[in-house]
Structure formats: C-alpha cells, structure tokens
C-alpha cells in the first residue's frame with residue numbers, strides 16, 4: 395500500500411496523526427500533514443485506513 399496526502403485539501407486537523415502517529419507527521423510551518431515515506435509497512439495498513447476514514451477533508455489517498 396502507498397499513501398499520499400493532497401496538500402491542497404489538507405487543513406491540518408491532525409486526525410491522521412492521531413490514527414497513525416508512526417506515519418503521519420505535522421509540519422511545524424503550516425500544521426499540514428505529510429508522510430516521510432509513501433510506502434506503508436503492512437503492520438500499519440489498518441491504521442492508515444482509519445486515518446483515511448477520519449480525515450474530514452478526504453485529503454488522504456491510498457493505492
């Protein structure tokens with residue numbers, strides 16, 4: 395699984411970082427979320443799916 399965040403949609407609600415703090419980081423500059431590595435380790439796939447569902451902006455895509 396790969397994950398990416400649409401920076402134009404992200405509003406910095408931080409729900410993704412609550413759902414999966416191991417992968418989702420928040421920028422010190424604008425509070426928007428980012429991932430260091432788009433490749434999701436298998437053990438975090440369920441948490442990333444929770445993050446997708448919890449994002450109020452629909453800004454997280456997986457493939």
Ligand code: SF4
Pocket residue numbers: 399403404405406407408409410411425426427448449450451452453454
């Ligand atoms: S939950 Fe969605 S809008 Fe909020 S920081 Fe994460 S990606 Fe951005």
